[in-house]
Each structure stands twice: as C-alpha cells, then as structure tokens.
Amino acid sequence: xxxxxxxxxxxxxxxxxxxxxxxxxxxxxxxxxxxxxxxxxxxxxxxxxxxxxxxxxxxxxxxxxxxxxxxxxxxxxxxxxxxxxxxxxxxxxxxxxxxxxxxxxxxxxxxxxxxxxxxxxxxxxxxxxxxxxxxxxxxxxxxxxxxxxxxxxxxxxxxxxxxxxxxxxxxxxxxxxxxxxxxxxxxxxxxxxxxxxxxxxxxxxxxxxxxxxxxxxxxxxxxxxxxxxxxxxxxxxxxxxxxxxxxxxxxxxxxxxxxxxxxxxxxxxxxxxxxxxxxxxxxxxxxxxxxxxxxxxxxxxxxxxxxxxxxxxxxxxxxxxxxxxxxxxxxxxxxxxxxxxxxxxxxxxxxxxxxxxxxxxxxxxxxxxxxxxxxxxxxxxxxxxxxxxxxxxxxxxxxxxxxxxxxxxxxxxxxxxxxxxxxxxxxxxxxxxxxxxxxxxxxxxxxxxxxxxxxxxxxxxxxxxxxxxxxxxxxxxxxx
Numbered sequence: 372x373x374x375x376x377x378x379x380x381x382x383x384x385x386x387x388x389x390x391x392x393x394x395x396x397x398x399x400x401x402x403x404x405x406x407x408x409x410x411x412x413x414x415x416x417x418x419x420x421x422x423x424x425x426x427x428x429x430x431x432x433x434x435x436x437x438x439x440x441x442x443x444x445x446x447x448x449x450x451x452x453x454x455x456x457x458x459x460x461x462x463x464x465x466x467x468x469x470x471x472x473x474x475x476x477x478x479x480x481x482x483x484x485x486x487x488x489x490x491x492x493x494x495x496x497x498x499x500x501x502x503x504x505x506x507x508x509x510x511x512x513x514x515x516x517x518x519x520x521x522x523x524x525x526x527x528x529x530x531x532x533x534x535x536x537x538x539x540x541x542x543x544x545x546x547x548x549x550x551x552x553x554x555x556x557x558x559x560x561x562x563x564x565x566x567x568x569x570x571x572x573x574x575x576x577x578x579x580x581x582x583x584x585x586x587x588x589x590x591x592x593x594x595x596x597x598x599x600x601x602x603x604x605x606x607x608x609x610x611x612x613x614x615x616x617x618x619x620x621x622x623x624x625x626x627x628x629x630x631x632x633x634x635x636x637x638x639x640x641x642x643x644x645x646x647x648x649x650x651x652x653x654x655x656x657x658x659x660x661x662x663x664x665x666x667x668x669x670x671x672x673x674x675x676x677x678x679x680x681x682x683x684x685x686x687x688x689x690x691x692x693x694x695x696x697x698x699x700x701x702x703x704x705x706x707x708x709x710x711x712x713x714x715x716x717x718x719x720x721x722x723x724x725x726x727x728x729x730x731x732x733x734x735x736x737x738x739x740x741x742x743x744x745x746x747x748x749x750x751x752x753x754x755x756x757x758x759x760x761x762x763x764x765x766x767x768x769x770x771x772x773x774x775x776x777x778x779x780x781x782x783x784x785x786x787x788x789x790x791x792x793x794x795x796x797x798x799x800x801x802x803x804x805x806x807x808x809x810x811x812x813x814x815x816x817x818x819x820x821x822x823x824x825x826x827x828x829x830x831x832x833x834x835x836x837x838x839x840x841x842x843x844x845x846x847x848x849x850x851x
Contacts, residue, residue, distance in 0.1 A: 421589045422564045424556040431821025432851065433745040433784030434558065435693040436551065437700045439686075439728055441720075442532060442574050443707030444750040444777070446770050448799050449488045449717055450502045451778035452519050456797040457756055458486035465757060469800050476527070477710060478759045478771045484798075485758035485768065488714040497789035504721040507729035508780075513789040514732050514741070515782040516849040520793025520802040523752050523809045526774040528708065531751035532576030535809055536701075538838045542579035545829070547813060548699035549583040549590040550838045553829065554822045558696030562659065563593035566692055570597060570682040571705030581701060585831040588638060592701065595688075597680035601656050659691055672734060674726040683727035690734055693744050707750055710759050711766035732782050745784030745819050747812075753777025756799050776802050779812065785819035787851040810843030818845045 448454060464481040473480065489502045494509040499517055501509050508515070525531035530540035537544040545553070548565035557564030567581045574580055581592030595601035631639040662670070662677040665687065670676065675683035682704050689700040704724055709716035728748055735741040754770035754777075761767075776795045782788065793805040814824040817838065824843055828835040 420560075421587065422552060422557045424558050425554070427555050427821025428823045428826055429821050431785065431819055432742060433819040433821075434743040435696075435698050435700070436548075436745045436747065436784070436816065436820070437686075437689045437693060437731065438547075438702070439724075439731075439746065439748040440532075440535075440701055440703045441707050441724070441748065441750040442571070442576075442703050442705040443528065443709075444531075444752050444754060444772065445707045445720070446488075446709060446713050446717060446754040447519070447776070447778040448754060448756060448770070449713060450504060450721075451500075451517060451780075452776075452795055452799050453487060453491040453500050453502075454756070454795075454797060454799040455487075457484050457799065460484050461486040465798060465800065469796075469798060473775065475755065475771045477761065477764075477766075478755065478757055482755075482757035482759070484756055485713075485770065488717070488768075495789065497791070499789070499791050502717075504717050505725050507726045511729045511732045511736075511782070514736060515780045515788055516786050516790040516792060517778060517780050518792045518807050518812075518846070518849065519776075519778045519795060520805050521749070521753075521777045521779050521807050521809070521812065522802055523774045523777075526752060526772045528575035528751060528772075529577070531772075531774070532574060533579050535751050535812075536576070536580040537582070537584065538810060538813055538840050542577075542582065543584055544582075544836070545584035545586045545590065545838070546579075546581050546592065547816065547838060548581060548592050548701060549586050550827060551699050551817070551820060551822070552590045553586050554817075554827050555698070555820060557698045559698075560696075562656075562692065562695055562697050564697065565590065565592045565699045565701075566689075566697055567592040567594045567701050567703070568597060568685045568688070569594070569703040569705070570680070570685050571703065573705060574703045580703075585836070586829060592699075597685055597688075598678060599660070601660055659695065660688065662687065669734065673730040681727075682724050683730070686727040686731045687734075690731060690738075690740070693735075693740065694738075709754065709769050710764075710771065711769040713754070713768060713770050735783060741783035743784060745786065745816065746782045747779065747816065748781070749779030750777070773800075775800060781815075781849065785851055786849055790849050792846070792849050805848065807846055808843065810839040811846050813838050814843040815846045815849070818850075 462483050464483055470480045489504050491500050491502055493500050495513040497513050499512045501512065523531055523534060525534045525540050533542060534540045536546045552564040583591035627639055665677065673683040673687050675681050675687060685702045689702060692700050706720055732741065732746060735744050753773040755773045759766055759769035759771045776799060793807055794803045795801065796803045817824045817827060824837060824839045828837045
C-alpha cells in the first residue's frame with residue numbers, strides 16, 4: 372500500500388475517519404480484542420471482527436464445507452465411470468474423430484486404449500455404480516451425489532489445482548475458502564475460519580490454492596499440521612505468565628491499532644486478528660487435536676488412531692473443526708497422478724482414503740451435522756481412456772491427464788443424496804449429457820452456503836471480481 376501523504380484532492384473517507392477523531396482503528400481494535408484478554412469492561416461491548424459471521428444472500432442449507440481434494444487426479448474410469456466398451460477395444464487406438472485436436476503431455480493421440488482395471492457393481496437403493504476399490508463409499512452411496520460430467524479448462528496439475536480452488540489458473544486470485552469467509556465470515560472465534568491440511572508429499576499448486584489473493588489476508592487459509600500442535604510456536608514457553616502474555620498482546624494490539632487509525636489498512640486489522648486468534652489457539656488447539664474424547668467406535672469407523680497422522684485422522688479433525696464453527700476445511704491428499712501402474716496407484720490410495728471419506732459422511736449424519744455440512748470429494752481433472760507406456764520413462768499401464776471429463780461427488784449441506792448426474796460417451800472421453808464446468812461446481816458450492824456467485828464480488832484494480840470469473844451456473848439437478 373502507498374503510505375505517502377495526499378493532496379486535498381486525494382483525500383478519501385479513511386482520512387476523514389482518521390482526522391475527525393472517531394478513531395476507526397480503535398473501534399476495530401476494541402472488537403478484535405474484546406472477550407479474549409480477560410477484561411471485564413470489554414464484556415458485552417465487542418463490535419464485530421473481520422471474520423464475524425454475517426448474513427448470506429439467502430438462506431443456504433450448508434453452514435460449513437469440508438473439501439477432500441485428491442491432488443494428482445484420480446482415474447474416474449477405474450473408480451466411478453464404468454465403460455465396458457473400453458474393455459472391448461483394449462489395445463486399439465480410439466477413432467481419430469473422437470480425439471479431435473486434443474493434445475497430451477506424455478502420450479500420443481493414437482495411444483492404445485486401456486480397459487477398466489477393476490470390477491464395478493451397483494449399490495444402495497439408488498443403484499449407483501462404483502468400483503470394487505470403493506467398498507466403504509458404497510455403504511453411503513445413497514447419501515452422495517455422483518457428478519460424472521465434470522470438465523475443466525486446464526490439463527497440468529498446478530494450474531488445474533489453482534483453477535479448481537480459485538476459478539483462475541494463475542496465482543493471485545482468492546481461493547474458494549477465502550471467498551466464503553469474505554462472504555459470510557465464521558462461526559468460530561477460537562479457531563481460524565479457513566483451515567487447510569495436507570496428508571501427502573505436497574500440492575503442485577502450492578499455497579496459491581488457499582491464498583486470499585487480493586482479498587484482505589485475514590481470509591487466507593491457515594495450514595494445520597496433522598499431529599501435535601496444529602501450528603508451531605503457538606504455545607507459550609514453560610513458566611510463562613499468562614497475564615503477562617495477555618498484557619503483551621494488548622500492548623502490541625494497541626500499537627497496531629494506532630497504525631490502523633492512521634492508515635485504515637485492512638492488513639493491519641489482519642495482523643491484530645492473527646495475534647488474537649493465536650492467543651485463543653493456545654487454549655482451543657490442544658483440545659481440538661486431542662482425540663482422547665473420541666470413542667473407540669469412532670476411531671475404528673475412520674480407521675485411525677488418536678495419535679498417528681493420516682488422511683483418516685485429518686478427516687476426523689475436520690469433523691471436529693466444523694463442529695466448532697470453522698467455516699471451510701480443505702484436506703489435500705496427494706499422489707493420484709498415475710502415469711504408470713494405475714491399478715497399483717488406486718489400490719494404495721483408495722486403501723488410505725475410502726474408509727475415512729465414507730466415515731466422514733456417516734459420522735456427520737449420525738451427529739446431525741450432514742444437513743449443515745457440505746462435503747466435496749475430487750481432484751483437478753480426470754485420466755485418459757488411453758494407456759500411458761514409455762520404456763524410456765519406465766512407465767506402463769498408466770493414464771495421462773484428461774481435462775475433458777471426470778467425476779466428483781458431493782454430500783450433505785443442500786445436496787440430494789442417491790443422485791448420479793451427467794454422463795460421458797461410451798469411451799469416457801467427452802461429456803455426453805449435463806456438462807458441469809469447474810465454475811458450475813464453484814457456483815453450486817456457494818449456493819449451498821446461501822451465496823449468489825454473481826453477487827459475491829470484490830472490487831480490485833478498477834473492476835469487480837468473483838470466484839466464477841465471467842460464467843458459471845448452479846447445478847440444480849443435484850440440489851435437495
């Protein structure tokens with residue numbers, strides 16, 4: 372931000388508040404510090420902080436979101452979208468008219484077809500068809516909506532992951548969790564509004580996937596560790612006086628408040644709020660991460676232990692986060708990029724994720740939280756019907772990136788369970804019916820929270836921006 376002094380012609384409303392004696396910085400500071408530093412005088416006088424819960428555009432069914440992001444892109448053809456035709460023509464190339472002008476990173480367009488690697492069967496009253504690699508998801512299939520007609524504009528991991536999260540393929544735009552907290556705030560005062568966990572080796576799109584972009588950085592995702600203290604260096608040193616810590620925080624906040632009164636910079640308000648949240652985390656974080664109060668039955672349902680880090684443990688922590696009013700939780704589980712041995716890749720990763728994903732849906736339902744919590748499962752794109760094989764790269768029986776068609780599933784929070792929406796052609800190459808673009812998914816997620824994706828805008832550099840860029844529509848066929 373430019374801190375130079377302004378001529379009379381450049382004076383803005385913030386300078387009026389600075390010079391008229393009202394002290395907008397003091398107002399903000401009072402709201403942010405109230406209720407946390409033990410001041411009886413502050414009780415009952417707090418004004419809303421930057422993440423206080425706010426009314427949505429309309430009454431949405433969801434109050435929170437848990438996004439299970441399968442980074443690397445699972446093979447929809449081996450998990451969700453059964454195509455017997457591929458088995459019939461395995462080893463032969465697809466017809467050129469099907470391929471069109473599609474280009475790939477690691478295979479030629481005339482690469483041979485690879486048939487489904489696993490058996491499929493139908494489940495539940497809905498008769499949804501799933502791979503044998505998803506036995507646990509099959510038990511909750513009537514609670515989920517399978518969307519088989521997803522499409523993205525991106526075919527490389529980093530831009531596709533950023534696009535799925537931010538609606539734009541390059542870093543710098545706000546992520547979905549940031550847009551949500553900007554729109555309706557958070558229902559938790561003791562935990563971050565938007566929490567991110569990662570249970571693998573890393574995310575290709577990096578921190579851009581949970582960045583606040585040009586929104587005030589108070590809306591950025593907060594990265595949690597999977598075991599121990601969720602954030603390092605939050606705990607006070609042994610022997611530290613809690614009152615001294617509170618007084619120190621109050622002093623730092625007063626100094627920041629004076630600067631906020633002069634500049635009106637929202638990033639200073641973010642800094643104050645960050646210190647405040649860190650102070651509260653000293654109490655809330657240990658309780659959140661201590662799973663000792665979870666029953667053995669619940670731990671067995673997820674397939675995790677109270678201590679060992681895993682995707683399953685992260686799912687259980689996500690449930691505890693939304694119980695405590697956290698608005699948006701994303702868990703990244705990496706490793707689905709099966710350029711070789713797609714069958715082995717899926718056996719390993721489904722073993723790590725299927726049970727916990729289904730358990731999350733079942734656990735939320737039995738606690739009466741599924742109707743108010745939207746669960747979203749999927750990756751950044753799909754995989755090709757053609758095989759990837761390269762002696763030079765040591766690859767065989769893999770699948771390349773495929774943006775034209777892939778599958779995601781959603782549950783709870785305004786979604787109608789037992790639905791299979793959309794369809795691909797008999798080769799799983801193109802969407803044949805009810806296409807769902809990434810912006811349509813984003814518009815639908817916002818809708819479930821009571822947010823109109825066309826009205827949720829932020830003015831930056833002279834124009835209004837939104838998560839769905841310039842298009843997108845709500846997928847009403849999967850709504851309850």
